[in-house]
Amino acid sequence: MLKKLPPSHRVRPIRAATLLIGRNRVDEVPNLFLEIEEQLLKLHSLYKVKNSKYIPIQINLVQAFNSTAISSYELLWETVENWADDVSLYPDKGGLSGQILRVMRTSPIAVVDNAPKGTQLKLLLSLEGNQKLLFKPKRYNISDIIPGVVYSGFDRHNSEVFAYYLAVVLNMKWISPSVIRKVNINKEIIPFATPGLKRTMVKNEKTGPLCIYGKCYYCKVNETVCPDHKGDIEGAAILYMNKQFRMHRSPWSRSYKNKKMEWELNNDYCKKVQKGVVQKRILNLIDIAIFDFLIQNGDRHGYEVYKDKVVMLDNGKGLGNPSVDVLDILAPLYQCCMITTSTWQQLQLISGGSLTETIKLLASIGKEILTTEEHFQAVERRLLKVYAVIQYCFYKHGESRVLRNINNQKYVLVSYNIGIRH
Secondary structure, three states: OOEEOOOOOOOOOOOOHHHOOOOOOOOHHHHHHHHHHHHHHOOOHHHHOOOHHHHHHHHHHHHHHOOOOOOOHHHHHHHHHOOOOOOOOOOOOOOHHHHHHHHHHHOOEEEEEEOOOOOOOOEEEEEOOOOEEEEEEOOOOOOEEOOOOOOOOOOOHHHHHHHHHHHHHOOOOOOOOEEEEEEEHHHHHHHHEOHHHHOOEEEOOOOOOEEEOOOOOOOOOOOOEOOOOOOEEEEEEEEOOOOOEEEEEOOOOOOOOOOOOHHHHOOOHHHHHOOOOOHHHHHHHHHHHHHHHHHOOOOOOEEEEEOOEEEOOOOOOOOOOOOOOOHHHHHHHHHHOOEEHHHHHHHHHOOOOHHHHHHHHHHHHOOOOOOOHHHHHHHHHHHHHHHHHHHHHHHHHOHHHHEEOOOOOOOOOOOOEEEEEO
């Protein structure tokens, strides 16, 4: 049974995305949603059954993640640290994905500190061998429903891990590996805590144990994370990538106020974006929009770039409410009506339940319980809506104009740069 929680952060409610109407304009956006709904009702039955071509792909993927034999921690981390491939952010060949996840779950901790940046509580775990993990502690039970707008509440640790497996199944390789890990406060945190971290730990008056409020933009001494009755704090352990990421503001960012952004009012907004952003980057952002829509992460106000690829960092605002599908997360797709041929082919492969089935299989290797069945069903429902949006674009413009091949395209400098983040 899903449990509804009060909002953890104060936010002003806004109208549902499907009701947005532009100022002094024809009521285009709701009509667009009605056309997408019509395409959803007309979807071919092939989108609702499993694609047999995906079976060998799924088997190979599970086998790769089931490869957990580690010959040398030092050699593994050296491979991760020096990885310079143009196809993926982290080593993913020869069973290395499974090996990395296993070490992230089990490697002893040497130092624990507050993470240096961010809006919400995160710890920085330095493992033996000096590899680092960002640790986002559990704030909600997986059955909790987060009310309010799509970016409400604290980050969800399980959303980070779910997002990683989702990206793997979508063949999107620009995301940091992430696992569910439990850290014991008495055995793995306090003995290795820096003085700075200890200053952000307080005694819980009700239960007695030390709790952590951390150091971040929104961290408050009365909003702590406390261990369970065994002394454990569960969280998402995310591989820390020691790379230079160039940060950009998303053209489709939200205002986080009552004010509507231009993209929310103007369905021709993509024409303006195309004047400042090259097509290859837009196609990359469309891939990310599909990814975000499936988990309902409506908080992608900025994005990081490494080697001219958008890196999918900060995925904790997903899995908030399985009964809500905020369609405007897909605005880059339905406003630009373009998608790479490779992404479209991958989406067709994972139809009929294969998407969430594969995520469950990958999570089961580490005995991870990622979310409720309601959320898995919601992801499959949203996948059908992604198909419907693409069919809407095909209907409007024809497949030949919607499908794009970017193998030979190169990026140029874009106009939304807002600085460097390390």
